[in-house]
Amino acid sequence: MNADHVDPAKEIQVKPWAERVMLGIESSCDDTSIAILRGSEVLSQFTAAQHIHAQYGGVVPEFASRAHQVHIVPVLEGALSQAGCTLQDLDGVAYTRGPGLQGSLLVGSAFARSLGWSLGLPLYPVHHMRAHVVAHWMADAAPNPTSPMLALTVSGGHTQLLDVASPWDMRVMGTTLDDAAGEAFDKVAKMLGLDYPGGPIVDRMAKDGNPDAFAFTAPKVAAHDFSFSGLKTSVLRVLEKELAGGRKPSDAFVQDVCASAQGAIVSILVKKLEAAALQMGRSAIAIQGGVSANSGLRQAVLDLGSQHGWTVHVPPFRYCTDNGAMIALSGQYAAERNGEGALDEAPLARWPMQ
Numbered sequence: 001m002n003a004d005h006v007d008p009a010k011e012i013q014v015k016p017w018a019e020r021v022m023l024g025i026e027s028s029c030d031d032t033s034i035a036i037l038r039g040s041e042v043l044s045q046f047t048a049a050q051h052i053h054a055q056y057g058g059v060v061p062e063f064a065s066r067a068h069q070v071h072i073v074p075v076l077e078g079a080l081s082q083a084g085c086t087l088q089d090l091d092g093v094a095y096t097r098g099p100g101l102q103g104s105l106l107v108g109s110a111f112a113r114s115l116g117w118s119l120g121l122p123l124y125p126v127h128h129m130r131a132h133v134v135a136h137w138m139a140d141a142a143p144n145p146t147s148p149m150l151a152l153t154v155s156g157g158h159t160q161l162l163d164v165a166s167p168w169d170m171r172v173m174g175t176t177l178d179d180a181a182g183e184a185f186d187k188v189a190k191m192l193g194l195d196y197p198g199g200p201i202v203d204r205m206a207k208d209g210n211p212d213a214f215a216f217t218a219p220k221v222a223a224h225d226f227s228f229s230g231l232k233t234s235v236l237r238v239l240e241k242e243l244a245g246g247r248k249p250s251d252a253f254v255q256d257v258c259a260s261a262q263g264a265i266v267s268i269l270v271k272k273l274e275a276a277a278l279q280m281g282r283s284a285i286a287i288q289g290g291v292s293a294n295s296g297l298r299q300a301v302l303d304l305g306s307q308h309g310w311t312v313h314v315p316p317f318r319y320c321t322d323n324g325a326m327i328a329l330s331g332q333y334a335a336e337r338n339g340e341g342a343l344d345e346a347p348l349a350r351w352p353m354q
């Protein structure tokens with residue numbers, strides 16, 4: 001998927017898009033997810049989440065890579081049987097090369113390259129952050145983008161504003177200076193004694209809370225960048241006050257903190273998205289990555305779109321958090337553009353987009 005892999009001199013010898021069956025393997029963090037696509041149609045997607053991390057309040061890299069080892073074969077078998085396919089039906093193997101946790105990437109990439117090599121199939125190393133954006137072009141993610149768009153990737157590890165011209169042409173305009181948006185959600189949850197991953201729980205609790213109960217102000221950060229560490233400190237102060245004298249936080253208090261923190265995070269994200277879209281003159285906006293599953297953010301982005309008359313791209317939930325389908329679709333575009341990878345490509349825990 002990365003432009004580095006495109007060799008225009010090499011002759012394209014791949015099946016046409018609509019017939020080509022692509023396997024996608026995602027293992028960059030704690031989800032083992034494998035999908036099979038024909039063209040951009042998802043035939044199957046099988047995902048194994050890892051629950052062991054909940055008791056530690058965050059992903060423990062060593063446990064994550066061990067769990068990928070255990071899950072990856074059954075997940076592949078699940079994806080094949082759900083699609084009604086055998087390994088012989090595959091035309092290519094796409095996998096997440098990075099960025100992500102080194103041990104987790106090693107499991108998926110070694111497995112993918114072994115599979116590709118033994119079946120004699122082309123390999124497509126995929127950039128995880130690009131793949132989150134590519135998910136908007138999935139056959140069942142209507143409407144597919146038809147014009148340049150301003151896109152916001154919000155996940156557990158990244159927050160990025162991107163100007164996106166096509167599935168293979170995108171430019172990072174801004175990023176977080178400290179915590180990622182998902183990390184901010186997870187840390188608020190942890191302070192409140194909620195489980196990991198905290199984002200979905202905060203989302204749920206916020207529904208019964210008052211978003212104006214606490215004023216968590218937005219930090220002043222230049223241009224298109226983000227910062228969420230201040231919010232974490234503000235939540236901590238509110239919590240210390242509430243817990244003074246050994247009091248236990250009431251359900252109503254926890255719900256109000258969740259609603260107020262979610263409101264603050266969403267407001268920071270949406271303001272930056274709006275400013276960037278106006279600056280670039282874009283009339284389409286998008287959100288993607290795990291935090292794009294957040295109900296408050298989804299609604300705020302839809303409202304922003306109707307306010308300006310912009311097209312809004314919000315992925316179906318199954319393509320928000322890490323998923324094999326976005327990796328397989330990225331492989332499809334790489335195959336179109338002759339972006340085949342080599343057998344000896346090691347995973348890249350850090351992999352800048354430009």
Ligand code: KG4
Nearest residue numbers: 155156157182197199290291293294321322
């Ligand atoms: O994209 P993703 O699955 O993995 C990474 O690439 O990091 O994102 C995971 C993040 C976690 O921080 C999780 O708490 C957050 O997405 N998340 C949410 C929601 N669902 C997942 N955050 C807020 N609200 C949600 N509904």
Ligand code: ZN
Nearest residue numbers: 155289290322
């Ligand atoms: Zn992700």
